[in-house]
Amino acid sequence: MRAFVLSRLAQTALVVFLALTAVFFLVRLGGDPVLLFLPMDIQAKDVNEYRERLGFNDPLPVQYARFMGGALRGDFGESLRYKRDALALVLERLPATLSLAGAALALTFCLAVPVGVLSATRRGSLLDYLGMGGAVLGQAVPGFWLGLMLIYVFSVQLGWLPTGGTGGFLHYVMPCIVLASFYAARMARLTRSSMLEILGEEYILTARAKGLAERLVIAKHALRNSAIPIVTLAGLETGQLLGGAVITETIFAWPGVGRLTVQALLNRDFPVVLAAVFVVSVTYTLINLLVDLGYGWLDPRTRAEAAR
């Protein structure tokens, strides 16, 4: 078990290292951020001085070595815009993103699992058609458009919900719905098909034959056995929620990592971009590690494999 976790952590480190390397070189190929950042009327001498100070005049390998050395110590340099430590800037936005993603994930589970289970157990009923129809729509409707329409109806017309920003519970409502809609739709469909498959198994027949209440057959036998694909998808989705947050946070002016990243990309504030890539890839791979560990709890067979 420990060896498994350790090897996964080593893998995570490799992934983060390669991601940073790729973005570093892409950024350096993408042009000179100094020119974009300085005022238009600046002298060529000043540009050079600024570039020298930021180290852009050194050969690429030297810059890369310095960048990686800094990254190892958690130092991504100063934000060109905010004049503050880039990593600190990203990290202080992380709680807002995680709380939104957590709330959206909870909403996803609360919507998708009951809808999926009911659609499977009442296959062909009106409920099944409504649930799956909603899921197909939810998968197709783009989140940012849904967000705009929700703002129009609930903020502009009805005035019930704030258009954006953070504050109380009400600020969570629309961003959560937007973030959860796509993922809940996919999870509901997967829950349904996975349940249908398990309900055809012989041990379900056995459980029913021995007189177990249908409620228990569903909850203890069918749902628990169809949980593996659901958890896999949940893990993948939690990672994708971090990506979806980029758009949701921008629409609702949510002060999270996603919005910061978009602004940093628009301003070509590359220390912040690199710090954000670092934080996102570490978070993403750690979430997947947690999901893999979760399998052990759900499916004892994988514990043996992991121990080997």
Place this chain on the structure above:
Amino acid sequence: MTAGSLRRHGLGLVGLSLAGLALAAAVLAPWVAPHDPAASDFAVSLKPPGTPGHPFGTDQLGRDLFSRVLHGARIALFIGICTVLVTAVVGGLLGLLAGFFGGWPGAAVMRLADVQLSFPFILLALTINAIVGLGLRNIILSLSAAGWVVYARVVRGEVLSVKQREFVQAAAALGMGRGRVLFRHVLPNVAPSIVIVASLQFSQFIVAEAAISFLGFGVQPPTPAWGSMLSESRDFLYVAWWLAAFPGAALAATALGINLLGDWLRDLLDPKLRV
């Protein structure tokens, strides 16, 4: 025809008509659109839907929204089709080679795929796009760079199993060249998977392009792309809901049509695969 198959084929036909409508709009836009999508006319700016001559209303510059939505289909489908073709060819080929020949180059490609998969797709495409620059060609490039991985993964897995099948072994034993075995025997057997992945990715690419343009990258105004139209509509949400409603509805309907069509195709091609 049973209820189940009616449902399956019925939804498939809905998908076919929605996707067909989008395709027709894309192909016929220059002839069908009542106005030039770029022609502004300040005399009729921000008119609501139903204004004579402007069924969807007009935007802040008095451009006809209906014409712009039709031309938007052209841009969305063009980007979607190009990206699907590029990713299918590049990702498919890499997966084919990695699976068939293996060795360290194959391992390296799959390692790269793992790294890419440990990063959210939309954020990756957005970052690449912000760095390589704006415009139509660069958005196709960015989406392709972020999207080839899925093909490589799926195709490699399939090749690994097809390679062990007897007819492949037999062809090799009969002295057929490796390249010929690959393209004559292995490729046709993994082709259905490529089609399935392509149908899954198609609407994802179209929505991702719109999202990236919405955030201010990708396709720039005044090009009538749905994403950049939605981005501009944010400033007028209080006074002109139609600017947000119609381009978004067109995008959602196109994505829905392609998804339903893809589900149908998947049912027909591979009954074992679900979701």
